[in-house]
Amino acid sequence: MQQALSLLHPWRCVVCQQRSDQPRDLCRACADELPLLQQQCQRCAEPLAVMAALCGRCQQKLPSFDQVFAIWLYAQPVQGMLTAFKYQRQQVAGRVLAETAGAHIADAIAAGDLALPQALVPVPLHRWRLLRRGFNQSHLIARDLQRCLQRRDMQLNLRPSLLARIRRTRPQAGLDLAARRRNLRAAFSVHGEVPAHVCLIDDVMTSGSTVEACARLLKRAGCQRVDVWVLARASRID
Numbered sequence: 001m002q003q004a005l006s007l008l009h010p011w012r013c014v015v016c017q018q019r020s021d022q023p024r025d026l027c028r029a030c031a032d033e034l035p036l037l038q039q040q041c042q043r044c045a046e047p048l049a050v051m052a053a054l055c056g057r058c059q060q061k062l063p064s065f066d067q068v069f070a071i072w073l074y075a076q077p078v079q080g081m082l083t084a085f086k087y088q089r090q091q092v093a094g095r096v097l098a099e100t101a102g103a104h105i106a107d108a109i110a111a112g113d114l115a116l117p118q119a120l121v122p123v124p125l126h127r128w129r130l131l132r133r134g135f136n137q138s139h140l141i142a143r144d145l146q147r148c149l150q151r152r153d154m155q156l157n158l159r160p161s162l163l164a165r166i167r168r169t170r171p172q173a174g175l176d177l178a179a180r181r182r183n184l185r186a187a188f189s190v191h192g193e194v195p196a197h198v199c200l201i202d203d204v205m206t207s208g209s210t211v212e213a214c215a216r217l218l219k220r221a222g223c224q225r226v227d228v229w230v231l232a233r234a235s236r237i238d
């Protein structure tokens with residue numbers, strides 16, 4: 001049956017493009033190449049060169065969010081897969097990453113290393129950017145993560161409209177940290193009842209300014225704990 005199916009629908013790895021008779025969009029060899037984030041700040045998941053509990057910035061001032069869980073470093077092939085997902089509409093690349101991440105997250109929750117939040121909240125796009133792109137990548141990732149967790153009997157809500165982006169901001173890429181913070185001032189608003197424990201979902205975290213702005217706002221609105229789950233963590237620029 002499997003072989004008959006694979007003749008009708010030959011599976012192809014999204015990274016190396018090799019055909020496979022296994023029902024997989026990512027071959028085993030490429031899956032093993034994904035750069036897992038190893039040594040990191042316990043609070044913001046900043047990649048660290050030496051073992052330490054907190055990065056220099058978190059030691060100076062703790063962020064508003066409580067814990068960041070990032071699966072991979074923002075490096076190849078994850079970087080290329082996320083670019084294909086966001087800018088070339090290759091939704092399979094995003095789905096493969098989200099489902100693989102979902103398995104890691106479910107394992108971490110089952111092991112007691114990660115708390116199960118009440119709701120997943122995708123970092124919103126401004127409606128103009130949403131119109132241009134046609135989808136919010138964070139929303140699709142959050143939906144896939146929710147499905148992965150539900151398959152493991154971990155129930156949580158998806159709240160894509162809890163946060164809205166009310167001010168159109170310049171793209172964060174290429175801005176230094178101070179400019180990123182200025183850029184995000186008053187960019188978001190909260191709508192509806194705020195759960196006590198939410199988790200923000202985004203594809204990539206770099207400076208952390210976006211999730212910091214969202215977390216600060218959610219806490220001001222009564223949220224007690226804000227975690228952040230991202231697929232990839234880039235080193236910040238400072």
Ligand SMILES: [Zn+2]
Pocket residue numbers: 013014015016017018026027028029030031
């Ligand atoms: Zn491959």
Ligand SMILES: [Zn+2]
Pocket residue numbers: 041042043044045046054055056057058059
């Ligand atoms: Zn940190």
